[in-house]
Amino acid sequence: MGNERSDNADIRYITEEELPAWDRALARGFLRPHVADGVEYRRLQFEPNRFQGAFDPFDPTRCVATFRSFDIELTVPGGGTVRADAITGVTVNSTHRRRGLLSRMMTTDLTDAHRRGCPVAILIAAEYNIYGRFGFGPATANAGLRIDVKESGGLRADLPESPGGRIDFVTMAELRELGPDLHERWRRGQPGAIARKPYYWQLVTGEVTLPGFDWKEPFAAVHRDASGAVTGLMVYRLDDNWDGPVPNCTLTVGAFLALDAPTAVALWRLAFSVDWVRTVEIENLAPDDPLPLWLNDPRQARPGREVADFMWLRVLDVSAAFAARRYGAPGRTVLEVTDRDGWTEGRWALEVAPDGTGRCTRTEDLADLALGAGQLGSLYLGAETLPRLVAGGLATELRPGAAAEADLLLRTPLRAWNPDSF
Incomplete structure (x- = not known):
């Protein structure tokens, strides 16, 4: 019966006190069980007049749709930057679909973004056919790879090295300290990359967690040049699979940054030399990354699971x-x-x-x-x-x-x- 109502929900910017209801609606909209309150993390993200919520007029305490945005710096071709309105947390509960809630929230946000002077808006589309009608188009792509370590032959021996460079494993606390500056230096040379808020590093290093998302501490390694400056990092996890007595483990790279080719070569050599690893899987690699060409057998760099459009962009x-x-x-x-x-x-x-x-x-x-x-x-x-x-x-x-x-x-x-x- 709920889908037959013709009432209009009350859409407004929420207060910080309304975050618990907003967080519950977000989990419901993304079809995730609300196992616990995620408000601790939401408070780190909260900005006034950036969290929209739609509330059921028959129960004004019940949030039924969510929408959040924040301003972020986006690198564009040539190394320049623009301020982007980054849209996320967009959900409409299944009981309130097809009532124009998304359109109303999107119109409000883009109007405000234009007024603030954001030349573009960006988002990640969960479904391909939703956001084109709002003027967004695919602007970057994921390019996952899956590489058989033995069949690929590893990296070629003639690749550039980093004289005096070294690789060290680091703790999550050290990653929070070293990662932000490295990322800032890297992303200014990569069109499509965005700046990272401080809470990004808190989440990926486990300092703060989101209920419903299992977090396990990964392996994290940084590369330093001869002067000791950090020039790259790799974050990965390992499964522990065995074919009887024979190891059949997969090393999955979740994050990889390198400021130059010698740094990248050193970090990839580490990934391909870990004991028991039969497969290296890279969740998301730049479309121009030369890694496949660095292998002795480039045919073994096969598309991974994550090969699709990713970030969408709308010019304002x-x-x-x-x-x-x-x-x-x-x-x-x-x-x-x-x-x-x-x-x-x-x-x-x-x-x-x-x-x-x-x-x-x-x-x-x-x-x-x-x-x-x-x-x-x-x-x-x-x-x-x-x-x-x-x-x-x-x-x-x-x-x-x-x-x-x-x-x-x-x-x-x-x-x-x-x-x-x-």
Whole structure:
């Protein structure tokens, strides 16, 4: 009977005192048993006017939908950054679906984000077909790998080494101390990467836990160069499987950061040399990572379980967003963008100078290409190309050859990647 009601829920920004009801609704919306209160962690995340909740008018204490956002710095092609409205914790309880609750919360959030001056919004889509109607498009991808240690032959012997470098195992307390600075240095060179809030490190190191998510202390190793500076880290876990008397263990890499190739080589050599390990599984690797080419047999780097779109992006301010990134070649193209919510609607001239800087301004000139707001989001970080969008029927070439020409402008030397859930 509950799905037949036509009442409107009360949607509002919650107070900190309402976090227990919000946390329970979040667990229910994600189909997770609410085994215990997760408010300790929610308090670390809490910001006024950023946690939305929908409350049942027949029981005003019952939260039936959730929505949270926070501002975060996003690295864009060329090493620049923009402020992004990061959306997460989006749920609608099954008793209150198809009543427009998500649309109302999303409209409120994006309007506020635009008012705050966020050029883009980002989120991770649990289902592919939900967020395109709000102007989001896939902007990064996961690329898991599964490698048979013996059959791959391990890493080639001719790879660059780190003279005087060393690897040390560290405690979770040491990881909380060393990780943030390393990540900050790394993510500024990786388009698609986002900054990490302090509570990120508290959660991944077990200082704070979320009920319902089993946390076991992983192995954590850092690489130091000859001067003692930390240049990389690897966090992994091991299962303890045996084929009778024969070890058949899998080493699963959950986190991997390296500032240079010699550091990466040293850390991967460690992963491939751990006793009893038959398989190395990497949950999420950058699409341009050279690891498969470093193996003696690259065929053994097979796709893992996590190969899919990951972070989605929505442009809110075309001029600010496109001025922040860098481009592959000088030139000019005009894009006709359709946007049901109006943020990016209209005709835009993208002009790129010989030094790789660019600007995107409104124009009355004839358009070269036509596309939607979601496709603009997919192009922004370089996750997609215009020729592929045209071939897929998701963009229209209005002038012959325009897609290939614009692709040269938008091309990035490093594909976007974000290893972090949020």
